[in-house]
Amino acid sequence: MSENTTLDQRFAHGLEVLRMVDGEAGQRVVDSLADISPELGNQIVSWAFGEIYSRPGLAPRDRQLVTLGMLTALGGCEAQLDVHVNAALNVGLTPEQIVEALLHSAVYCGIPKALNATFVAKKVFTERGLLPLGPQPTPASATSA
Amino acid sequence: MSENTTLDQRFAHGLEVLRMVDGEAGQRVVDSLADISPELGNQIVSWAFGEIYSRPGLAPRDRQLVTLGMLTALGGCEAQLDVHVNAALNVGLTPEQIVEALLHSAVYCGIPKALNATFVAKKVFTERGLLPLGPQPTPASATSA
Amino acid sequence: MSENTTLDQRFAHGLEVLRMVDGEAGQRVVDSLADISPELGNQIVSWAFGEIYSRPGLAPRDRQLVTLGMLTALGGCEAQLDVHVNAALNVGLTPEQIVEALLHSAVYCGIPKALNATFVAKKVFTERGLLPLGPQPTPASATSA
């Protein structure tokens, strides 16, 4: 029998994954729900992280690439983008890859949502002392210009 | 001076990238625009693929992970998801990784959009003879159950 | 110790709630996931219905009112609206209340999304032999006109 099938065990396992991915920011979100909707906090930990994030079929960095795309496209999720730009760095994406993913989002979501997401990344990178980024690689067509 | 800075050269370069990523499906979209908005077709090729996709800062498979996330979140983009589930396979994502990315989307976009995207994947995988998928890995917490 | 804390027990409990709310339509959605993403089907049953829907803090009819509002607002979720217009009828909302909720949605989501949702309701009501609806009550201000 699994050691994680009771509610307490699923919560404990999810909390471990949450801390690895989102760091303290994830814990703060869960804490801020304690007096209003502890069950939503519980579901974030037990379900989102304990059951979905912990599945081995997709690497943590790949999950954050999908997540950055979704949060950029949804719009109005700047608070969650803040957590997940941090998470993306935590699981090994470089600042340059994150910026490139958000540039890529302009093609599918349009310039305004790409801008909103990029300004969240700017805030996070500033807080973590990562700016300015070094020169970014440009397409073959441009480098020879 | 770059060989790709004239409009014709940018188009030619973009077409090459489009074909590598989207395959024939991308070409069909561009062709179907010929009698109504050839300029939109031109921008897809020259700008989206010639300028953004061709940048080296993010691997093609990573671009498709971000793209799957965005198209799932936007909603109502089933036709584009069809092209990009194919594209994801073309650039090296496995069917299992695609399915896992769409399961992950349930956390951020909700069940209905995850379902819509998964049924597009089912259609594409069926067309390519990839179903049924083999048993998928489950979390450590479950495998020991 | 709870009888529903193992994965199998949570699934069994969720399936019972799913059948009560969504009827056969819910089962068909889960079945259609079997060869592509059985885990998404499992999460719909075990998590959405087994953990969220089964909480006693909000009556089933109230959950469907919230759900109709969300699916109408999201857009592009006609397949899910079909299931949940049926679900709304299954848990005791009248056709007239459903139509009124969708009219109400015009205020918050605009006319196009209210129309899309209303035409889904028309399809479901037709399938269940509920049309035409009888005369609907009108505001005090109008009844005296």
Add this chain to the structure above:
Amino acid sequence: MSENTTLDQRFAHGLEVLRMVDGEAGQRVVDSLADISPELGNQIVSWAFGEIYSRPGLAPRDRQLVTLGMLTALGGCEAQLDVHVNAALNVGLTPEQIVEALLHSAVYCGIPKALNATFVAKKVFTERGLLPLGPQPTPASATSA
């Protein structure tokens, strides 16, 4: 002939309904439109409240359940959610039912929008001295754990 068919009469009737549902917050929104778009304020009062809200086919509390679902799903409507979490309390929904409806929204809209809406509820409940909420009922499957 109806006493509410002239524009002035429809406005007067709508204002009464607006005050009952939204309280002072609704009036403040209308007032803040006076120097820029008085007609939008007029339509909110005369049309949204005078014609739609005042229809007897759906109870005020049921309208707020649908409205909470829509505003959560739309995203970026935190100002309106603030008004309508207050409205929900004004027409008889309990804080616990509102929180449960927003937890339910995680299934259909995803965790980020459920969080955004829940934090608006937290702000409103704090302003009205309603926090912390008492222990919330849990599913049968959990209570016996």
Add this chain to the structure above:
Amino acid sequence: MSENTTLDQRFAHGLEVLRMVDGEAGQRVVDSLADISPELGNQIVSWAFGEIYSRPGLAPRDRQLVTLGMLTALGGCEAQLDVHVNAALNVGLTPEQIVEALLHSAVYCGIPKALNATFVAKKVFTERGLLPLGPQPTPASATSA
């Protein structure tokens, strides 16, 4: 006293505007609501067209430009876009201006939604025998190429 302040008069006036803008397509939408939500049909005629569309502050062609932008951005509103591409032609926008507006939408909504809207325009233009469009003007920077 206005001749349009009774409900019947507002409806009659709105119907006239609806027919001028949307033509038969608008009437068909209203007719199709008769057995499910006649009040939604009534509000489309009396409110949307009788009160908002009939205001003189914005020309009919300008209203359709705004409307094309909104329907493209919302997504999932292809049925309404069909009506309003027709409406745009009815009130004097040329096919070339419509196509250009939808190309412009790629900047703000991204390529997928621009494609979805352009394919609706292609369907409408085909039905009205307007394809292929003649050569479209290109930017000064390109014409001299």
Add this chain to the structure above:
Amino acid sequence: MSENTTLDQRFAHGLEVLRMVDGEAGQRVVDSLADISPELGNQIVSWAFGEIYSRPGLAPRDRQLVTLGMLTALGGCEAQLDVHVNAALNVGLTPEQIVEALLHSAVYCGIPKALNATFVAKKVFTERGLLPLGPQPTPASATSA
């Protein structure tokens, strides 16, 4: 050969169009991207303004009408709406026409998004000393009331 086909020339041309339409606000957005995603700034200038905006097929004022519609419908794009309400004034739309376009948006996007956009316009008009607006024309049906 075009004088604008090299990357530098396209940028220079786009900057000219950006300044004409968006004024200093557009330049500030591009500047704020310099240390995080200069390429996104470059694409806004070279592509959005240099290639799309500069096309002669749609008048600048018409492009802003479409843009106001899209940004209102997308939601969560208040920062971009601020720039484009200014842009709309810069290219010749009157404050009254902008307000009327946003009132019109209530029909298609619902009241909350119409409110969000109108409050952005209020902020911009206040900054430019344009408030209060003079009395706005009302429909024929109302003026005789």
